[in-house]
Amino acid sequence: MSELVMRWAQRPRVKKAALTTSAARDLVARYVAGQEIHDLIPVLKSLIGKGLLVGVEYLGNRVDNLEESAANEQTYLTIVRRLESAGIASQAEISLRLSRLGQRLGAEGRQFALLAARRISRAASNAGVAVTLDMSGSELTTPTLDAWGELQQDIPATGITVQAALFRTHRDINDLALPGRRIRLCKGGFQESKQVAFTARHEIDLAFVRDLRALMNSQAEVLVASHDPRMISIAEELVRRSGRRPESYEFQMLYGIRPYEQRRLADIGHRSRVLVPFGPGWYDYYSQRLAERPANAALFARSLIGKR
Helix, strand or coil, X not given: CHHHHHHHHCCHHHHHHHHHCHHHHHHHCCCXXXXXXXXXXXXXXXXXXXXXXXXXXXXXXXXXXXXXXXXXXXXXXXXXXXXXXXXXXXXXXXXXXXXXXXXXXXXXXXXXXXXXXXXXXXXXHHHCCEEEECCCCHHHHHHHHHHHHHHHHHCCCCEEEEECCECCHHHHHHHHCCCCCXXXXXXXXXXXXXXXXXXXXXXXXXXXXXXXXXXXXXXXXXXXXXXXXXXXXXXXXXHHHHCCXXXXXXXXXXXXXXXXHHHHHHHCCCCXXXXXXXXXXXXXXXXXXXXXXXXXXXXXXXXXXXCC
């Protein structure tokens, strides 16, 4: 079903309708802050006003050369400056994806991505903005962890994302979860082979809980990135059992998904961060959300013909 939804959403006629139909744009706005940074800041301020922390996920287009990578670097730096000038730097985090900085472009691209990430992380650190490296598919896990190790030498507060679906993650956590480190645990959002990852939902859930328990028992700062009610409930119980201080963990969810749960967590004293996507790649992102929730695809389809 999800593959069919993705193919339908990628049809040029459907995309054109999404860009021109007000009802469709309203639906997209539930999950994406917009294409430009001036669309982003008001959304972030609104969430902060509700007692939530915020994160920024830049939806740049896939890069094919170093010039495009450099342009994305400048966008990340602009985000840092705008967060600082808006007075919300201390409540904000940037999710930094190295593939948007040239990581897939061979050895030269990997070197550029590392240097660009270092410049962005330094600027963010000076402004008081947190940075967490996002993770791509399994083929980039080792290069991303290597780059993070380099960045840690300059900016120790730089966080890293690990994916419970990968077989290697539990072993990685044993090496990574040291005092002072920020580690974001998610289930994983990429199609992986059975040679490198769990593929059955119950196996991924079990791996997530196992990895979450290891992180909660460590001295690392734990970023629980999940919308799954069961995983959130388990995380709350592990926090209680471990006696963790509120500043040593947080819950992270995407903008527009379970907003009442985001508020509930904040209201009872947990740090709750909303990751807000924006940028020119918004339509591909939204298509993925539709594929994950076929009921939303039906609502979106009705909006294209003027029905809600």
